[in-house]
Amino acid sequence: MERSRAMPEKPTYDELLKNEEKYRTMLEAVEDGYWETDLAGNFTFGNSAMCRIADRTHEELIGSSPRADADKNTSKRMIAVFTRVYETGQGEKLTDFELVTPKGVRKIIEMSASLVRDSLGNPVGFRGVSRDVTEKVMAQEALRESEERYRTVMESNPDPVVVTNQKREVLYFNPAFESVFGWTLTEHKNKILRGFIPKDKRVEAETFFSKLLNGESFSGIETIRNTQSGERIPVSISAAVYKDMSGNALGGIVTLRDIREKKRMEAQLMNAQKYEAIGTLAGGIAHDFNNLLMGIQGNVSLALFDLEANHPLYEVFKNIEKNVKSGSRLTAQLLGYARKGKVEVKALDINKLIKDISDTFARVRKDLVVIHDFSPALMPVEADEGQLEQVILNILVNAGQAMENGGKILLKTANVTHEDIDDSTFKVKPGKYAMVQVVDSGVGMDEETRKHIFEPFFTTKEMGQGTGLGLASSYGIIKSHSGYVTVDSEPGKGSSFNIYLPVSGKKTTEITPVPKSNLPGKQTILLVDDEEIVLKVSSKMAERLGYRVIKASDPREAVKIYQDHFNDIHFVILDIIMPNMSGGDVFDELRKINPAAKILLSSGYSIEGQARSILERGCNGFIQKPFSMVELSDKIREIMGE
Ligand SMILES: Nc1ncnc2c1ncn2[C@@H]1O[C@H](COP(=O)(O)OP(=O)(O)OP(=O)(O)O)[C@@H](O)[C@H]1O
Ligand SMILES: [Mg+2]
Structure with a gap:
């Protein structure tokens, strides 16, 4: 213990040699380069690691300058560091200095340098440690690059x-x-x-x-x-x-x-499929149902024809007739919803159509004030008159029902463009539109009701008051006419229904009204229908109207009869949907036999396009089953031009 406190004695020469040997071995063992230079900055010593870093042999290293392999800039940085170390006596670090060794290898080096003094404290050179960080830096660079790459991938x-x-x-x-x-x-x-x-x-x-x-x-x-x-x-x-x-x-x-857009498309597709299914169903029902109604209507018509208005049964039959009308309205609503039943498309003057319907409506609801604000220059639209009537009437009836205690209805028409249509729920096709607006001062609707009004069977009315098909079918009809419907409403503030229909370039077809009567005719009619009920009752009706009737339940038979007797047949009533041969083909055959043949199409419902295409081929008219004797008579006389 005593000894260790004493001053160390001066080392002997042997000890010095041994120490030097020890440090030399240590320096050779480390991986970092150790070096010494003179004050001019030329190497005076370097361990093997340093020689490896500098890519030189020991002999080559000694006397060379660390700046030899650096470019101008790096060289300047090194001089600055060495100068500071010399002036301050403080060690310093130089990071990231790049050099190219005599063997042409690019290396990135990190280096520390400090001042060496002699025993008197005078600076005699520098010493330091150098480390090859090329791999580390390259890896960092690669990482940065790959990060940059992934960021770009993410951001784009x-x-x-x-x-x-x-x-x-x-x-x-x-x-x-x-x-x-x-x-x-x-x-x-x-x-x-x-x-x-x-x-x-x-x-x-x-x-x-x-x-x-x-x-x-x-x-x-x-x-x-x-x-x-x-x-x-x-x-x-x-x-x-x-x-x-x-x-x-x-x-x-x-x-x-x-996936909002995808969901919207899916919903649309599902809707389209739903419409198709409902369309098929509604079409099937409408066809059979209307034939039945035709049987009832026909027989009632015949009975009424023979009854005086004061007969006790007269009212009974009148009531049955009303029920038949309701029944056929129901099928019309179903067809409208299913976007079928658009049969007779022509350029229409909507002002006139609305005026006629609203006049009739106003006569029934005398407690309501109906105001018209029609654009006199309203462009015609191409539409099925009956269907459009159905739409206007549905909306008027709803408005009336929303104003049980009286109120005001404004009917407005105007020429607008797609830009005037609120397209927040659908994309509006650019173009010109005729607008019909029905504004009521009724009870209005809350948001929740408004969302559902176009759904079939959605109603807020009591049992028996509404089926909830009115707006659903109106919507279907407007859609099948490539139009749009929008609604504004608030509880207590009334409602506004806005219909937009694309305008037509065609002129409205003015039909000269024929005096309506059911005076007996004198001509011969060929009646073609595969339904026994319809054939029987409508032939009786026509006979009652004074016509001579030839019946045909098979279309091929009808063609043959016409071939043999066309000179004596003044008029043909032709069902569209029949087995064996379509109404369209029969039509073509008849016109081949006699290009001037007068032909009236009749149907309980028409596969869209079929009736239209026959009408476009020049057929004289269309009558919807079930029809009454008055309707039949009027149609025939209209076509015969009487
Ligand atoms: N002008 C209106 N004011 C307030 N509510 C209305 C108006 N029009 C429609 N509605 C609401 O929309 C619902 C659906 O109307 P829609 O015409 O489709 O069926 P409905 O009138 O109930 O029955 P249907 O027309 O088949 O007899 C109505 O029950 C009512 O709640
Ligand atoms: Mg309704």
Whole structure:
């Protein structure tokens, strides 16, 4: 103990040699380059590692300058460092200096330098340690590059992407995420997004996330996410976990594709399929049902024809007739909803059509004030008159029902363009439109009701008061005319129904009204219909009207009869839908035999296009089953030009 406190004795020469040997061995063992220079900066010593770094032998190294392999700039930086070290006596570090060795290898070196003094304290040179950091720097550069690459991939990705840690805190959003969902990265980095996952999806999200952290990936999972403003957006989620080097899950990379458009298309497709199914169903029902109604209507017509108005049964039959009309209105509504039943399309003057309907309506509802504000220059539209009447009447009746205690209805028409149509729910096709607006001062509707009014069988009316088909069919009819309907309404503030129909380039066809009567005719009619009930009753009706009737229940037979007797047949009533041969083919055959043949089409419903195409080929007219004797008589006389 005593000894160790004493001053060390001066080392002997042997000891010095031994020490030097020890340090030399140590210097050779380290991986870093150790060097010494004189004050001019030329190497006076370097260990093997230093020789490796400088790509020189020991002999080559000694006397050379570390600046020899550096470019001008680096060389300047080195001189500056060495000068400072000399002046301050403080060691310094030089990082990232690049050199190209005599063997042409590019190296990035890190170096520390300090001042060497002699025993008197005078500076005699520098010494330091150099390290080859080429690989480290290159790896960092590569990493930066790859980060840059992935950032670009993320940022140009049109789908929203969010990266979270395993605590679900946000590490990254891409710009698409910000623009779809509204949250910004600057405000929400390292936070959990509150409200992003809707309440009803939390459990589901929880399950997915823990599965994700367990290494499962997902793709195409359809669910809902909220935007920052609380809008629910349907998304398709794909997610994968990212891990550290030892395979531990660090968090998730989640892509949330916005599938609003896809959902809209799917809904549209489903609607289209639904319409088609309903159309087929409605068509089938309408055909059979209208034939039955035709039988009833015909017989009632015949009975009424023979009854005086004061006969006790007269009212009974009148009531049956009314019920038949209701029945056929119902099928018309169904066909309208199914977008079928558009038969006779012609250029129409809507002002006149609305005026006629509203006059009739106003006569029934004397407690209402009906105001007209018609544009005198309203463009004609191409439409099926009967169907358009149906639409206007549906809306007027609804308005009336919304004003049980009286009120005001404004009927307005105007020429507008697509720009005047509120297109928030649909894309409006550019062009000119004729607008019909029906404004009432009735009870109005709340938002919830308004959302559903065009659905079939949606009604707020008591049993027996409404079937809920009025607006559904009106909507279908307007759609099948390539038009649009919009509604404005508020509870207590009345409602406004706005219809837009594309205008037609054609002129309205003015039909000269024929005096309506059922005076007996004198001519011969060929009646073609495969339905026994219809054939029987309508032939009786025509006979009662004074016509001579030839019946044909088979279309081929009808053609043959016409071939043999066309000189004696003045008129043909032709059913459109028949087995063996279509109404259209029969029509063509008859016109081949006699190009001037007068032919009236009749149908309970028409496959769209079929009736129209026959009418377009020059057929004289169309009568809808069930028809009364008066209607039949009027049609025949109209066509015969009497
Ligand atoms: N002008 C209006 N004012 C207030 N509510 C209306 C108006 N028009 C329609 N509605 C609401 O829309 C619902 C659906 O109307 P829609 O015409 O389709 O069926 P409905 O009138 O109930 O029955 P239907 O027309 O088949 O006899 C109505 O029950 C009513 O609640
Ligand atoms: Mg209605």
